[in-house]
Amino acid sequence: MSETKSQTQKPGGNNFLVDFGPVAIFVAAYHYLRRSNPEGAIFTAAGIFMIAALIALAYSRIKHGKFSGVLLLTTGIIVLTVLLALLFNNPIFFYMKPTVINILFGLGVMGGILFKKNVLKIMMGEAIDLADKAWNTLAIRWGLFFFAMAAINEFVWRTQTEDFWVNFKLFGFLPLTILFTLSQVPFIMKHGKIKGQDG
Numbered sequence: 726m727s728e729t730k731s732q733t734q735k736p737g738g739n740n741f742l743v744d745f746g747p748v749a750i751f752v753a754a755y756h757y758l759r760r761s762n763p764e765g766a767i768f769t770a771a772g773i774f775m776i777a778a779l780i781a782l783a784y785s786r787i788k789h790g791k792f793s794g795v796l797l798l799t800t801g802i803i804v805l806t807v808l809l810a811l812l813f814n815n816p817i818f819f820y821m822k823p824t825v826i827n828i829l830f831g832l833g834v835m836g837g838i839l840f841k842k843n844v845l846k847i848m849m850g851e852a853i854d855l856a857d858k859a860w861n862t863l864a865i866r867w868g869l870f871f872f873a874m875a876a877i878n879e880f881v882w883r884t885q886t887e888d889f890w891v892n893f894k895l896f897g898f899l900p901l902t903i904l905f906t907l908s909q910v911p912f913i914m915k916h917g918k919i920k921g922q923d924g
Contacts, residue, residue, distance in 0.1 A: 743785050743796065745899060747777035747803075752895045759888075767816045767887060775807040795848075802826055820882040820890065823898065824875045831871035834864050855917035862916075863909065870905050874898065 751774035758766035782800045786792050802825055809818035837844040838861050845867060846860040855863070881897070882890045913919070 743781040745895070747774055747781050748895050748899075750774065750777045752891055755891050767819070767891075768811055768814075770891075771807045771810055771816070771819050775804055778803045798829070799826055802829075816887070817882075821878075823878040823894070827871045827875035827878065831868045831875065834871065835868035838864055853913060853917060853919055855913065859912075859916040863912065866909065866912075874901065877901075 751770050754773045755766050755770035758769050762769070778800050782792070782796055785796055802822060806818045806822040806825070810816050834844050837847075843857070843860045843864050845864045846855070846857075850860075877897075881893050885893075
């Protein structure tokens with residue numbers, strides 16, 4: 726049992742580091758670089774972020790023996806938006822990265838329902854036991870959440886300072902995602918169960 730638990734817990738920790746590690750590195754790099762180069766800090770930090778994301782992708786490939794489709798997509802968007810920002814010397818391309826990613830996630834999750842390919846069930850079905858109707862409800866909720874996150878990002882970068890947006894990438898999006906995830910636990914427990922809980 727203890728071995729099984731450790732095997733199921735480790736990937737989660739690794740995934741957390743892969744997903745949010747590059748963001749933490751970006752925020753730290755931005756604030757460090759801003760001391761000496763306020764105007765160019767965002768571009769240099771974005772370049773560091775891109776490299777960190779590519780390293781995280783390579784680590785995930787080595788660790789799990791394959792590329793995660795979601796991670797591959799997000800890394801591709803990171804590389805594209807950073808390169809566009811550097812090429813045109815315009816950080817707006819980079820500011821809009823979370824918007825693009827969240828819209829694509831929202832479309833993917835909700836669109837999967839139409840094609841009877843529930844993305845959440847495909848990704849989480851081995852860990853959670855739910856009826857198809859409940860999976861669809863959960864997918865709709867997550868889709869709306871992704872669209873809300875895209876709207877929030879647009880509001881923040883268009884109305885707030887660059888410093889605020891940079892900090893919000895880590896201290897805004899992460900807590901919101903955790904809180905929303907936790908808010909869905911009662912629904913899951915009411916309509917199904919987490920597999921393996923009953924031993």
